[in-house]
Amino acid sequence: MKIPEKIFTRIFKPLIFILLLLPALSLGWEFWQDNLGANPLEAIIRNLGDWALRILLFTLALSPLRRLIGWGQILRLRRMVGLFAYFYTILHLLGYVWLDQFFDWTDIGYDILERPFITIGMISVLLLTPLAITSTKGMIRRMGKHWKRLHQLIYLIGILTIIHFFWMVKLDVSEPTLYAVILAILLGERIVNHFLTYHRKSL
Amino acid sequence: MLIKKKKDLPDNQVTDYSIYQSRRHFMKTMAGLGLMATAGGIIQPSFANTSRQFSTNEKLTSFDDISSYCNYYEFGTGKSDPKKNAHSLVTSPWSVVVEGECQKPGKYNLEDLLKPVSIEERNYRFRCVEGWSMVIPWMGFPLAELIKRMKPTSKAKYVYFETLLDPQHMPGQKTKVLDWPYTEGLRMDEAMNPLTLMATGLYGKDLLNQNGAPLRLVVPWKYGFKSIKSIAKIRFMEHQPVNSWQKANMTEYGFYSNVNPQVNHPRWSQRKERRIGEFRKRKTLMFNGYSEQVASLYKGMDLKKNF
Numbered sequence: 001m002k003i004p005e006k007i008f009t010r011i012f013k014p015l016i017f018i019l020l021l022l023p024a025l026s027l028g029w030e031f032w033q034d035n036l037g038a039n040p041l042e043a044i045i046r047n048l049g050d051w052a053l054r055i056l057l058f059t060l061a062l063s064p065l066r067r068l069i070g071w072g073q074i075l076r077l078r079r080m081v082g083l084f085a086y087f088y089t090i091l092h093l094l095g096y097v098w099l100d101q102f103f104d105w106t107d108i109g110y111d112i113l114e115r116p117f118i119t120i121g122m123i124s125v126l127l128l129t130p131l132a133i134t135s136t137k138g139m140i141r142r143m144g145k146h147w148k149r150l151h152q153l154i155y156l157i158g159i160l161t162i163i164h165f166f167w168m169v170k171l172d173v174s175e176p177t178l179y180a181v182i183l184a185i186l187l188g189e190r191i192v193n194h195f196l197t198y199h200r201k202s203l
Numbered sequence: 204m205l206i207k208k209k210k211d212l213p214d215n216q217v218t219d220y221s222i223y224q225s226r227r228h229f230m231k232t233m234a235g236l237g238l239m240a241t242a243g244g245i246i247q248p249s250f251a252n253t254s255r256q257f258s259t260n261e262k263l264t265s266f267d268d269i270s271s272y273c274n275y276y277e278f279g280t281g282k283s284d285p286k287k288n289a290h291s292l293v294t295s296p297w298s299v300v301v302e303g304e305c306q307k308p309g310k311y312n313l314e315d316l317l318k319p320v321s322i323e324e325r326n327y328r329f330r331c332v333e334g335w336s337m338v339i340p341w342m343g344f345p346l347a348e349l350i351k352r353m354k355p356t357s358k359a360k361y362v363y364f365e366t367l368l369d370p371q372h373m374p375g376q377k378t379k380v381l382d383w384p385y386t387e388g389l390r391m392d393e394a395m396n397p398l399t400l401m402a403t404g405l406y407g408k409d410l411l412n413q414n415g416a417p418l419r420l421v422v423p424w425k426y427g428f429k430s431i432k433s434i435a436k437i438r439f440m441e442h443q444p445v446n447s448w449q450k451a452n453m454t455e456y457g458f459y460s461n462v463n464p465q466v467n468h469p470r471w472s473q474r475k476e477r478r479i480g481e482f483r484k485r486k487t488l489m490f491n492g493y494s495e496q497v498a499s500l501y502k503g504m505d506l507k508k509n510f
Contacts, residue, residue, distance in 0.1 A: 037283060038272035038479050039335060102483055107472060114467055170333070170470065171451060172280035172380050 117167035244409030289412035342404030359439035388444035
């Protein structure tokens with residue numbers, strides 16, 4: 001499958017860009033309209049976290065999608081979608097540091113030490129940051145094969161993010177379970193694919 | 204120029220305390236003159252007195268927030284689920300089974316339970332274990348009054364409570380998130396403390412279903428989950444009962460569950476809380492600010508062990 005080059009770069013990609021921006025815009029709008037319920041600050045932080053995870057899963061879905069429908073162009077969305085995942089992660093973190101803790105660094109320190117879901121969330125942001133920094137074309141060229149090695153961290157980050165969600169939830173784990181299943185499928189496809197191509201080569 | 208357009212707010216959102224108080228004063232006066240009958244619903248009197256001794260004068264949380272931001276897993280685990288789903292609960296007729304170590308066990312109609320008591324208003328702080336809080340003008344009567352009437356025996360060391368079990372009308376009970384029915388318990392001296400309230404209403408009206416209609420417990424110095432809703436059973440016991448959240452997670456939730464900024468929780472910091480409607484968090488107070496009334500109950504106890 002392939003759509004004309006012009007349509008891909010001038011229409012399709014910008015369209016995805018706008019779609020990925022919509023959650024942030026609509027959250028801002030809902031806040032402005034006072035539609036976020038009795039605890040709007042919590043709603044903002046949760047919502048940003050949800051989107052950070054969803055978009056992270058979207059990036060992880062791109063290469064399985066390419067294999068499934070044979071659409072090579074789609075891989076060219078990876079950097080943009082990945083940076084959006086980082087964008088929502090940073091907003092989520094900012095929401096916690098500002099709206100939840102109001103820059104109380106002592107309490108944030110306690111949170112990181114005492115609450116495992118915060119600890120693991122912070123680790124995920126730390127791991128995601130070098131991926132965002134090295135996402136430029138120049139960096140890809142300069143780093144060569146190390147780039148690929150580094151960016152394989154995304155699988156670990158995906159798993160940490162799901163654990164972060166599980167440990168945050170009080171009792172009802174149905175939502176994190178759903179995301180865990182999606183992540184398992186996306187990672188599982190890679191493992192299966194790896195063995196299949198290895199097998200084919202050895203034949 | 205950018206001007207933020209304010210939406211028209213429904214009446215209950217803008218009820219601030221002074222308006223609410225003057226309205227109640229008006230109602231009391233009218234009722235005193237015999238010009239007005241019941242205004243608060245079936246249960247609430249139109250002229251309940253506000254207990255000054257037990258009430259805080261902090262700004263009340265809006266009725267809208269109190270009735271739309273609830274933890275009531277019988278109607279779903281989301282905060283807004285109870286408001287959406289609790290209409291299916293049937294609260295009339297309602298009866299409460301009283302059993303165990305007492306001389307007056309039996310099945311009591313709600314009306315009979317309420318006949319001898321006088322409903323008063325109490326503005327209490329309410330602190331959820333999840334780190335948020337409200338100030339709620341409850342209507343109700345001291346649990347001690349009800350306990351005395353049931354004549355507990357000398358063996359009665361604890362009081363156990365159960366929420367109604369009715370999966371047909373409480374859809375959340377069809378899922379296994381908690382071990383239904385919801386249960387709670389208090390030590391006898393906690394139950395007899397004058398702060399401990401059996402609530403039948405809030406903001407001068409009968410309790411809405413999502414807030415635990417028609418009869419719920421309010422223990423303001425403990426985390427909110429101790430204040431069990433829609434009570435269908437009360438049992439006097441010799442041994443300490445297990446409450447639902449303890450059963451769900453022994454390491455995180457204890458029997459006492461007193462509000463205590465020094466006892467940590469692996470999920471939420473208990474040092475601070477967000478008062479619903481406020482931006483900056485405030486410091487959480489020992490026993491939710493009710494130390495004067497209840498600290499003596501726990502003298503000599505290690506509250507880090509007995510969390």
